[in-house]
Amino acid sequence: MAIRLEKGQRINLEKSNGSKLENICVGVNWGAIKKKNWLGxxxxxxxxxxxxxxxxxxxxxxxDKVWFRHLKSNDGAIKHSGDDLTGDTDGDDGLDNEVITVNLNQLNPKTEKIAFVLNSFRGHDFKTIPFASIRIYEGTPTKVKEIFATYDIANDPTFAGNVSMVMGVFYKRNGEWKFNAIGEPTKDRDFESTLQTVKQRYL
Structure with missing residues (x-):
């Protein structure tokens, strides 16, 4: 059963049968904003x-960094599904709009932490974005095998007034990978400034 993440919660990355996870997906789902004009x-x-x-x-x-301008890490271990510019336009289709996949076994051996962040490129306030949510699972961008954790952005009032957030950090301890669910909004405006906040506060 998936864990509904709380801020600051730490989870082990294990399958339900106790074996270690090798492939992780971090998916983000959201919708376009529906508005009524003056004509109704x-x-x-x-x-x-x-x-x-x-x-x-x-x-x-x-x-290394993986984002919409660099969709694959230099070690080949991390892949981005591609930039979604709109969100779901006809309601929640149940699929993630952007997915980052990590193969833990292929990572550059110097990698000790992987920080995940989310930015609203056009500056839409998180509180205005329909059904925005994050989930961590085993599988691929098109097939979910097992969901490990979910995080609800849309219904968290602390995100109001913000356009950037730190989703969480994967970190290696005693040779095993774990996840720290940070889930904190930041006052940053773009990816690079959010990374600076990560380095200052969350590593």
Whole structure:
């Protein structure tokens, strides 16, 4: 059963049978914003959320970054499904709009932490974005095998007034990977500034 993540919660990355997880997906789902104009007609406003991540070494130095301008890490272990510029336009289809896949066995051996962040590219306030949520699971961008954790952005009032957040950090301890669910909004406006906040506060 999936864990509904609480801020600051830490989870072990194990399958239900106790074996270690090798392939992890971090998926983000959201919708376009529906508005009524002065004539009473409903219009659709595209929402561009960007899921991104960065690999860090033991000293907190960035090894590599995966985002919409660099969809695959140099070691081949992390892949981004591609940039979704609109969100779901006809309600929640149950699928993630952007997925970052991590093969833990292929990571650059210097990688000790992987931080995941989310930015609202056009500056849409998180509180206005329909059914925005995050989930961590085993599988692929098109097939979910087992969900490990979910995080509900849309119904968390602390995100109001913000356009960036730190989703969480995968970290290696005693040779095993774990996940720290941070789930904190930041006052940053873009990916690079959010990474600086990660380095200052969450590593």
């Amino acid at each position: 007609f409903t219009t659709t406003e595209a929402v561009d959320l960007d899921a991104s991540c960065a690999q860090f070494d033991a000293n907190g130095n960035v090894i």
